[in-house]
Amino acid sequence: TLLAQAAEIDTGDTAWMLTATALVLMMTPALGLFYAGLVRAKNPLNTFMMCVAAIAIGTVTWAVVGYSLAFDGTGDLVGGLGYAFMNDVTNEPRAIVGGTDPQTIPHLVFFAFQATFCIITVALISGAVVERMRFSAFLVFAALWSVLVYAVLAHWSFGGGWLFERGTLDFAGGVPVEMA
Secondary structure, eight states: OOBOOOOOOOHHHHHHHHHHHHHHHHHHHHHHHHHHTTSOTTSHHHHHHHHHHHHHHHHHHIIIIIHHHHHSSOOSSOOOSTTGGGTTOOSSBOOOBTOSSOOOSBHHHHHHHHHHHHHHHHHHHHHHHTTTSOHHHHHHHHHHHIIIIIHHHHHHHTSSOHHHHTTOOOSSOIIIIIIO
């Protein structure tokens, strides 16, 4: 695979990505309110807190190891650990794996945008366990799931994994978000 040279940061691209990041992040508490309205009277707080906790759990696991597993390296099944603990995730544009067009947004903005999809996916999972799982058990499940499932699927479709290498174009996150 090729590594494209990083270009200069484009302020318009960066502004749009920050806006898109904020919009996707706002979906998580909105989803929590939606789920809270669907449960029995004794469970709305627990249900809403699962979605809010997804923001915390998803962000931490994504920063510690998830982003690196998804976007570092070109292994078929999983990436590397070069970005673990946000190592080398800076305000400079990152080179794109397998692409020829340079990225024109800061690496940190790309990280944040991708993190919001990990977060919303963990929150979507909470809807499947609402009224069936204790909050503490959900926190453990969410942390493990975001690293062992979401990061791997994100690598497959966006980070240079086997689906990416075979020409899969997943613009809307159908593989890591909807399949998961």
